[in-house]
Amino acid sequence: MIKKNQFWFKAKTYGYGSQPSTWEGWLIIIFYLLLLAIIVKYVNYNNYLFYILITIWTISLVFISKDKCIDEWKWRWGEK
Numbered sequence: 001m002i003k004k005n006q007f008w009f010k011a012k013t014y015g016y017g018s019q020p021s022t023w024e025g026w027l028i029i030i031f032y033l034l035l036l037a038i039i040v041k042y043v044n045y046n047n048y049l050f051y052i053l054i055t056i057w058t059i060s061l062v063f064i065s066k067d068k069c070i071d072e073w074k075w076r077w078g079e080k
Contacts, residue, residue, distance in 0.1 A: 013079065
């Protein structure tokens with residue numbers, strides 16, 4: 001049986017948040033950017049739908065990366 005990695009992101013060394021650490025994490029980032037490009041290309045900027053879609057999509061990325069992160073999110077100043 002193939003063991004699946006449950007953590008796709010790791011905490012950043014400096015600052016707040018996480019960064020991809022596995023191919024699954026990078027795939028999520030690429031998928032996010034592709035869908036974001038599709039939204040920008042095909043949805044009118046003057047339409048509320050544009051802002052709603054981008055907000056929902058970005059919040060989804062934050063929740064996924066926070067849920068799949070091996071460490072907790074907090075402000076980091078680097079290695080001490």
